[in-house]
Amino acid sequence: MTKNPSGSNKCLAKLAVKELGVDISRLTLNGASAGGSLAIAAAYSANSGVRDTSCGPRVPHVAAVVAKAPLIDALGSWQHAGEMKDLQRSYMSNYLGGPPERYPERYAAVDVRRYIGPTNPPTLLLAGANDPLLPAASIEDFARRLAAEGNETKLVLFPYSGHDFNTTFDSVTNQTMIQTVARFLTDNNVGPDPNVAARSQTTDNRS
Template sequence: MCAVNATLDDRVTTAPPRRHAAPPRVRERAGRRGGTLAAGVLLGAAVVLALLVAGMLAPHVPVLGLAGVTASAYLAWALLGAAVVTVLAAILLMRRGGVVRVAATTLGLAALAGSVVVGWQQLSVAREHRVAVDVGGLFALTGSRAEPDASAAYGEHEGRPLGLSLWEPAGSGAGAAPVVVLLHGGGWTSQDRLERTTTAHATWFAEQGYLAISVDYPLSDDEHHLWEVAEPQVACALSWVQDNAARHGGDPGRVFLVGASAGGNLALDVAYRAAAGDLDPACGSAPPVVAAVSTLYPVASPAAFAAGADPLLGGAARDTAIAYTGGTPEGVPERYAAVTPAEHVTDAAPPTLVVAGAADHLVPPAGAVDLAATLEDAGVSHELVVLPAAGHRFDAAPGGVGTQVWRELTLRWFDLHGRAPTTP
């Protein structure tokens, strides 16, 4: 009996002390603090999303519009974020009211509704042109970018070599492939042939069965105004393509030009001048005839570009235009005319596709509209697509609606205008 009692005593004395639960009032205060913090975070996210969506809906508002059109390239993420914020804020609101929670829910709903409106506008353009948008691709943050299969120097400028890089066509055993030559943007003063977006496009074209070639050209600066040099050098690169494409699986009889921004300006000028017979390459033989050209937000009107109306980007536009031409449109009007694509349009100009952003704060889309009118008057096959709520470099989003629309329309354009083999 004593042993039993001793054992029980041991159990009592060695049992761990009980932890006292926090009083209900303390737990309630902690829960309120956590809920208030979560509501504050959601309100901050809702404010940011609402401002971005407001910029998408009112893209020409200074500063706000620029942020909005930049975000519109990744619209799917904005829509998803607005939906998540709205749902979480609504859950908190149902558990307990409060001004912060009501504001977060309301702003989240507004951002969600605005995102749907902008998405509907952009998808309407895709539907109008019968482009089936890959919904999963809309959420892509990085595109496919393969290293080039080869690189070479095609010429030189002031003793420095000018290079190009090649991505050979997938399935190249099926015969000679069409060739697409890509010209990067950068305001004629920056970037190079391996710029991220250009490389992604080149990789994609190679996956579609093209020999893709990205080309460097001489860049201007405050002391070197190369408006007379860049185009003959691009023509020199085309001459290299004509002489060497076959060695890399390409057909020199089917050459297409692609350019973005300042590269779009060069692509249009070179294609039109070569067709008119007034462009002598800086090296090699006469360049091949360009079958068709496709451009993204091209500087179709260098004078309007130099006007630089945007309060944030206008100064950069003026600086690059002056670096390229050596002056303002008022000071050297003949130079601006010389690099304006519409000035070189003839009825021999190649078929032209232009895709521009309606809310481009850097390159006014009005220049593309005027170019389309000039092409119409000349009887040149052309198509202009203006994407709503899209800004400059909308194709930086690898799977954005604008990127998908431009790529699909470019494939169709090239198929329609010369992609078919030149020989049976």
């Protein structure tokens, strides 16, 4: 029998909504580096009505996005003459199959600036001010473009920090990031519903 991952995922999603009390209207996407780029692209395209038909007849509205050190401009990242240029180009080649001269359409396709529009959800951007792989300048420019379209945008740059600025759990940057994300979710009334979490904790304590 052939397995249907898509069908399984749909069943799990329905179970989460029904049995666990998940509020799909609070849906928040999160990602880091290339994953941050994917989170932005998925959220912005879903809210603009542009979608992949293989995703089904209806794609949920995304309430917010949290992106840590996201890849904004793939071509610009390739051309960046930083101290880790060779390493970054190897990452980009593995990610997109080769250099931009060979696959210009792929580099253009993953440029998330093309998704900027007035329907973008509230977005929290987190980055290291001294990121040698994905320069903070590209993320700052992205934040300015979002704000110019009237989108709610929050940018936090961590000083003296690189690409993986929160790898140590008890570090100042990681603890600050955790609190920043929590405040962003609360202020925008998105993400995990604290009331559902409280009820779940009460039920667990009684059982």
